Amino acid sequence: MQTISLPEHRIFKIIAEAAAQLQVETYVIGGFVRDLILKRPSKDIDVVCVGDGPALAQKVANLLPEKPSVTIFKNFGTAMLRTDDWEVEFVGARRESYRSNSRKPEVEAGTLQDDLNRRDFTINALGISLNQDNFGALIDAFNGVGDIRRKIMKTPLDPDITFTDDPLRMMRAIRFATQLDFDIDPDTYDALSRNKERIQIISKERIADELNKIILAKTPSYGFKLLYQCGLLELIFPKMTALQGVETINGNTHKDNFYHTLQVLDNVAKTSDNLWLRWAAILHDIAKPETKRYSEKVGWTFHGHEDRGARQVPKIFAELKLPLNEHMRYVQKLVKLHLRPIALVKDSVTDSAVRRLLYEAGDDIDDLMVLCNADITSKDHNKVKKYLQNFKKVDQKMKQVEETDKLRNFQPVITGEIIMATFGLKPSREVGIIKESLTEAILEGEIKNEYDQAFAYMLQKGQTMGLVPVNG
Template structure:
């Protein structure tokens, strides 16, 4: 049998000693073993014992120097403790049976064989013995090691049963495939196609958790293509599927916005690991199907898709159970602004246009420029090179204007409170109008964002609106 060299860490010998004292067999199992074979860093250890996992966790804790707290999850028969920055979870070997309308199994004590059978994929059904008679020996009942070497995702048992019992495993198959760059075995993929409707019993939170891991994988388009071809994407994110396809009228065709979006997503993934910037890539053209029009004069247009898309973002985030917080607002902002930098590539662009972009993008201007660069997906290399050179010019202008005007996240020095105090006003539409007039003047370069000059401009505009000054500013 193959032997696996465990990492240099006392936790493994402590678990082995505790299990021996309890008269039980123990094994490191699952993802930790897979990652050890793949030489991927991991500090999450799953220990299975043929007996009481909670008792083993307590015994291990008592042997560790600082006697770490054991968190017990009685409903699941599991326990967890931390050994330094390593997290160790303990469970007794078990076998499972499922009911049709639930992915929560009925669990009973079982053998190591039973426990390995219930694993989702062969690459996760590997174990390493912590027992004296065969310490370090690889337990591989389903040729998981061979599948790792062949880079194949395959289920230990008949895939239809595996996916019908727990349909989340279909999402996990695609997630592992995308994360690891593995292929899904043909019969396993066929079963995903056959049982895809079973995802309807899953909570949206569990689906989105796997979806986010696909989004964060090295080449996320691979996972999305598998979701699309299997039919899962049609069920979990139908709005994205609407991007797919090319329509031709009078010989004029538009590009396939689904595959364009995947290319933009991959381009972003090459320069940023930020989950929300990647979601901005996914959403940036989401409104194109709703705004698509054909004209014999100009061909295909998608006018206003950036604004329509920005308005769609909160609803899509809510449906996907993504957070409705600053992350959603970040994605919404980038979707709304993603066409703006391309309009600034002309030599004649004004400082006021640059100021407005800085004002609206704020601290997210760098992320916006990353998205805009990623959005250049033409097959014409010269065109791509020309566009990217133009973006270099825009970024240079952004830096120059920012250095001179300090406009990133700027606020007019004249606040709403000063306006109300100056003219004896209460909160009202008039106060908002004056603030907007002042902001516009600063962005247009008519007035510097300095107290004396801005206040004088305010008095002039107030007078034109028939307002009387009742209080002088302290500025």
């Protein structure tokens, strides 16, 4: 019998003691065991007992010195408590049966084997005994340890049944494969393609949750390629699959924007774990299919794809059930501005163009530059190297202008209140015109954002509009 050493923490011995007092078989099960074998850090423990899970949770809480509160989820027959920085969930062993129109199973009490049978993948159908007679013994009914060693994702039972019962498991198969850098067993993978249409009974929120976990993986392109190849991506995010493909006219071929996007996403992932910056990478060229044009003079163009793409961001976020808040606005801004730094590469670029970009990007300028650097993809390594060197010059140029003018998120020193008080105005179109004119003058370098210069400019602008200062 193979045994596994559990981490040195009181919680395991206390659960074992509580189980002994209640005389129920108890096991740590699932992802915690998998991560223990993979040596991945985890402090989320799933505990299965052949009996009443919430009653075991309450007994454990009573034995812990700090007496933590127990949260009971009656609808699911589970309970959860936190101790130190560990989160422990308790459930009674159960068997499940499914209806075709729902992923919510009919549940009844079962044996440990019943509970293992309902697990999504062999690598998650692992247990460690917390019972006194075989504490630490590994329970491995489906050779999950072997699949971990072979780096294979595989379902414990027939994959068609597994995915038909709960179609979210198809997303989870790809998510785990991406996170762990595992292959998917051929029979299991074929079942993804066969059952892909079942994903439509899953809520978009649950799909987005799995998609975000794929995006946050070390090499997210792997997950997107799996989603694309098995047909799931077309069902959950068709606008992204529309990027795929190349067209050739008179020997001129444009790049495949789907695989380019995945390269940009991986490039961003190498330098940032910001989920929303990674979403900006995914969406930066999303409007290229509808802006694609060919002319004999210049070949393939995608004019305006950045503006059109930015306008589409709110709709895409709404469709995917992503948050319509500051995260969406951040992605929208980066999509809109992602071509702007490239234009600054030219030596002839004025300081005012740099000021304008700093003003529009604000505190997100550094993330914008990460995206722009990531957007430089080519099979020609010399071309990539040259572009990256040019971008260093842009960085330098922006730092110099920023040092002098401090333009990130700047606000003109002359406020709307000062304009109204000076000319005896109420909130009106005239106030807006003067404010906008002041901003433009500062960005163009005509005046500095200092009170005396800005006030004099305001008076002059007001005069041209026929306005007279209240005091003179």
